[in-house]
Amino acid sequence: MTVIFIKFNVVCNVSINGQHIGYVKDRSLIENEINELLALEGTNNIIFVDTVIPKYGFALVSKNQELNESEILAKISENTKLTYKYYAVTLNGEQKSIVNSLEEAENLVTEIKENYEDSVKFTIGINEIYSDNENTYETVDVKIAKQDVSEQLQEIKESSVKGVYLSQKPISGVITSRFGSRESIRSYAHTGLDIAAPYGTDIKSACDGTVSFSGYKGSYGNLVIVDCGNGVEIYYGHCSKLYVSEGDKVNAGDIIAAVGSTGNSTGNHLHFEIRVNGSQVNPQNYIYK
Numbered sequence: 001m002t003v004i005f006i007k008f009n010v011v012c013n014v015s016i017n018g019q020h021i022g023y024v025k026d027r028s029l030i031e032n033e034i035n036e037l038l039a040l041e042g043t044n045n046i047i048f049v050d051t052v053i054p055k056y057g058f059a060l061v062s063k064n065q066e067l068n069e070s071e072i073l074a075k076i077s078e079n080t081k082l083t084y085k086y087y088a089v090t091l092n093g094e095q096k097s098i099v100n101s102l103e104e105a106e107n108l109v110t111e112i113k114e115n116y117e118d119s120v121k122f123t124i125g126i127n128e129i130y131s132d133n134e135n136t137y138e139t140v141d142v143k144i145a146k147q148d149v150s151e152q153l154q155e156i157k158e159s160s161v162k163g164v165y166l167s168q169k170p171i172s173g174v175i176t177s178r179f180g181s182r183e184s185i186r187s188y189a190h191t192g193l194d195i196a197a198p199y200g201t202d203i204k205s206a207c208d209g210t211v212s213f214s215g216y217k218g219s220y221g222n223l224v225i226v227d228c229g230n231g232v233e234i235y236y237g238h239c240s241k242l243y244v245s246e247g248d249k250v251n252a253g254d255i256i257a258a259v260g261s262t263g264n265s266t267g268n269h270l271h272f273e274i275r276v277n278g279s280q281v282n283p284q285n286y287i288y289k
């Protein structure tokens with residue numbers, strides 16, 4: 001017996017998942033570390049701590065066997081997974097700002113709604129988002145978040161006809177005739193905006209709505225009319241192809257027709273017309289500004 005205690009030390013043998021990872025003098029050192037890791041749960045956006053539970057045993061090791069406590073601690077934090085949770089404030093489904101707490105997000109949403117709800121239609125919400133990396137998301141304070149959302153809302157407001165948000169340009173192209181212009185092709189002031197684009201170019205719906213007409217209509221040629229609600233209707237004229245039918249629901253960005261030159265038209269272009277309660281308004285007050 002005496003011999004053993006002269007030549008050997010009694011230490012604690014540490015293993016993780018059945019694998020020996022080293023020796024410590026005192027297992028409480030490891031246990032404290034693990035408790036500290038577990039205590040992170042609920043702080044600094046850490047929603048969950050997934051760590052390892054080591055197994056301990058006694059071991060007799062030779063006196064010159066080195067203890068590797070710091071390596072063991074490193075191994076344990078290596079095998080610990082932290083899950084972070086944040087809150088994204090969304091505007092019309094898009095993430096606008098990421099804040100640290102639900103309370104912050106809720107306050108922001110309430111405040112924004114109070115300031116804007118009457119003037120423009122929008123959907124504001126809160127999304128929980130998770131990450132295993134603290135640096136994946138950059139959070140901002142409530143003041144900045146409010147600014148981000150407000151700026152976007154201002155844009156929405158300026159691009160809205162009677163609360164109907166024109167979030168999508170139907171095509172990109174050159175504007176060849178503006179609203180109200182008088183040209184030899186017709187005897188009255190232009191009722192919409194003409195945008196030239198190659199034959200067959202996809203025409204996207206400028207806003208959400210329901211197709212109220214899809215067919216041939218006199219000087220408009222092949223025409224799609226989308227009823228966007230609130231008395232707002234959008235006309236897409238001179239199309240070569242119509243991809244939607246009366247009664248179809250469309251979302252902003254959906255392809256509804258193709259550019260052509262049907263009806264009273266001298267070249268491939270889209271006639272884009274907005275009517276509010278039946279009267280044409282200048283589209284460039286809201287889109288293609």
Ligand SMILES: [Zn+2]
Binds near residue numbers: 191192193194270272
């Ligand atoms: Zn036109």
